[in-house]
Every structure is written in C-alpha cells, then in structure tokens.
Amino acid sequence: AQKITQTQPGMFVQEKEAVTLDCTYDTSDPSYGLFWYKQPSSGEMIFLIYQGSYDQQNATEGRYSLNFQKARKSANLVISASQLGDSAMYFCAMRVVGSQGNLIFGKGTKLSVKP
Amino acid sequence: SAVISQKPSRDICQRGTSLTIQCQVDSQVTMMFWYRQQPGQSLTLIATANQGSEATYESGFVIDKFPISRPNLTFSTLTVSNMSPEDSSIYLCTIGRSTEAFFGQGTRLTVV
Numbered sequence: 574a575q576k577i578t579q580t581q582p583g584m585f586v587q588e589k590e591a592v593t594l595d596c597t598y599d600t601s602d603p604s605y606g607l608f609w610y611k612q613p614s615s616g617e618m619i620f621l622i623y624q625g626s627y628d629q630q631n632a633t634e635g636r637y638s639l640n641f642q643k644a645r646k647s648a649n650l651v652i653s654a655s656q657l658g659d660s661a662m663y664f665c666a667m668r669v670v671g672s673q674g675n676l677i678f679g680k681g682t683k684l685s686v687k688p
Numbered sequence: 689s690a691v692i693s694q695k696p697s698r699d700i701c702q703r704g705t706s707l708t709i710q711c712q713v714d715s716q717v718t719m720m721f722w723y724r725q726q727p728g729q730s731l732t733l734i735a736t737a738n739q740g741s742e743a744t745y746e747s748g749f750v751i752d753k754f755p756i757s758r759p760n761l762t763f764s765t766l767t768v769s770n771m772s773p774e775d776s777s778i779y780l781c782t783i784g785r786s787t788e789a790f791f792g793q794g795t796r797l798t799v800v
C-alpha cells in the first residue's frame with residue numbers, strides 16, 4: 574500500500590534559521606513523484622517543490638530544497654532562512670505514475686516561526 | 689503550468705441544503721480530482737472526475753451525497769447534498785498532470 578508519513582505534528586524555528594520537515598514514503602512502484610505543499614490559515618494549498626523518483630539531483634526552488642534519499646524512502650523539505658510568513662501547515666504528498674494520478678497526503682506538520 | 693479557479697471561496701449554509709462548487713482550468717486536462725479536508729485533518733480524496741464518464745468515488749463517499757459533473761475538459765463541479773454540520777470542511781480541486789499538482793483556491797464550507 575502507498576503511504577506518506579510525517580512524524581512531526583508541530584515544529585518551531587527561529588526566524589532566519591533553517592528548518593527540516595520530515596517525510597517518509599512507502600511504495601513498491603519504481604516511478605513516482607513527491608510533492609510538498611504549504612497551507613496557510615486561508616486554506617489554499619500552495620505547491621512548493623517537486624521531486625521525481627528518477628531525478629538524480631535534489632530539487633530546489635528558492636529557499637526550499639528537497640533532501641531526497643531514495644534508499645531510505647525519505648523526502649525531507651528544507652526551508653532556509655525562515656521568515657515569519659513561513660508559519661503554516663506543510664504537507665508531503667506522493668503520486669504514483671501509472672496510477673489514477675491522485676495524490677496521497679501525509680498528516681502534515683505545523684511550522685511556527687518565532688521572531 | 690495550469691491555472692485552476694475554484695468558487696465559491698467560502699460559504700455558510702443551512703443544514704439540509706446543497707452547495708455546488710465549481711472548478712475551472714485554463715487548459716484541457718483529462719483527470720480532475722476532488723478532495724475534502726476536515727478541520728485539523730489532512731486531505732482525503734473524494735472522487736476522480738474523467739470527462740465523458742461517471743466519476744469514480746473513494747470508499748466512504750457516494751454519488752448521492754457528492755454528485756460530480758464533468759461536462760468538458762476544463763470544468764467540473766462538486767455538489768455537497770443535504771448538508772449536515774459534519775460536512776463543514778475545506779473542499780479542493782486539482783488536476784492530474786505528472787509533475788504539476790496545483791490546486792484551486794479551495795472552498796471553506798461551514799454548515800450551521
């Protein structure tokens with residue numbers, strides 16, 4: 574069965590510091606994609622970063638990077654130089670290529686940035 | 689990347705009534721997905737909407753309660769029928785395109 578696990582219900586980080594949000598996944602399919610989303614209190618889901626299972630390099634998008642360790646089945650999100658506006662829920666998700674194409678989500682991590 | 693417009697963004701509804709949520713994509717897509725996010729929870733897939741065929745519902749969701757239309761490749765609607773306070777959630781639509789996974793803005797529904 575396919576599954577996403579986020580073990581940190583809540584995290585605190587000091588403004589301007591880096592923070593890592595953990596995500597592990599489980600699938601027997603060799604072809605899949607991993608996604609991270611930010612959900613502020615408004616409720617919208619903001620796409621942050623994508624990593625394909627065959628990508629050789631870790632994905633980066635501005636202050637966001639994805640630490641992809643395929644053998645460990647982990648896809649941790651690293652946010653550098655945290656800002657107050659980064660306070661939100663963060664969800665890790667997976668899509669298996671060849672499936673019906675839906676995303677499977679973890680339970681999320683609530684990040685709070687302290688001034 | 690596709691732009692997805694969803695409306696309404698929020699609504700407060702009386703129990704026993706129905707609400708239809710619209711999702712418009714700026715390009716043609718084969719599959720669209722509807723999710724529900726109950727308060728404090730993660731996202732749960734309601735159904736997959738393919739153009740030209742009936743929607744495929746996940747376990748725990750039925751067509752009578754959540755009818756879905758998919759009249760063309762750029763548009764879909766989700767209706768929440770005969771609402772109760774337990775239906776108070778955020779409802780989100782998204783598309784199924786390989787590396788793209790953008791969502792509509794979401795509909796925050798409160799049933800009173």
